[in-house]
Amino acid sequence: DAEITQSPRHKITETGRQVTLACHQTWNHNNMFWYRQDLGHGLRLIHYSYGVHDTNKGEVSDGYSVSRSNTEDLPLTLESAASSQTSVYFCASGRLAGEQFFGPGTRLTVL
């Protein structure tokens, strides 16, 4: 069955370190998205991609980057982790406007 996976599921890191969160989907979807979820803020879009080599900034992109070298993967990199980036991160993919399939999430703690 097609799926979307994220790794690691939990990560603790220190301020200033570079961190990469992986997202892999086997749906063969062109569209992929990264969100962060924080209490009181709901889900906020960080970056998104509509295809290989395409990347776009979302609402809260500062301090994050993505690259899309193939259809299946959209890794999210925190260039220099900050405590404000402690959050739960969700990756999603979709083919149709509006319908997105979410991964299980990565809980990131920056100390």
Place this chain on the structure above:
Amino acid sequence: GQQVMQIPQYQHVQEGEDFTTYCNSSTTLSNIQWYKQRPGGHPVFLIQLVKSGEVKKQKRLTFQFGEAKKNSSLHITATQTTDVGTYFCADSGAGSYQLTFGKGTKLSVIP
């Protein structure tokens, strides 16, 4: 996508009671999606509404899109403990695959 306001933020109901969450925007929405997130889980797509005045049903769940396309609602009849979770509405802008989420309504069901 447009900014969407969702109310209430929290709702506690006795099992068997009805529940409604509302999604409002000051501007016209392109279309509305509804997602459910169980505690500790990831958002799961429920439905998409596109047309003005549209009403869709999924068993005990009724989804409505306002005539002016500025509001939407999700109504659950006779809640069950399996309905526990946070319900999000989301708007995708015209011609866009991005989603702007409301902050969600967290539903608790008291057995």
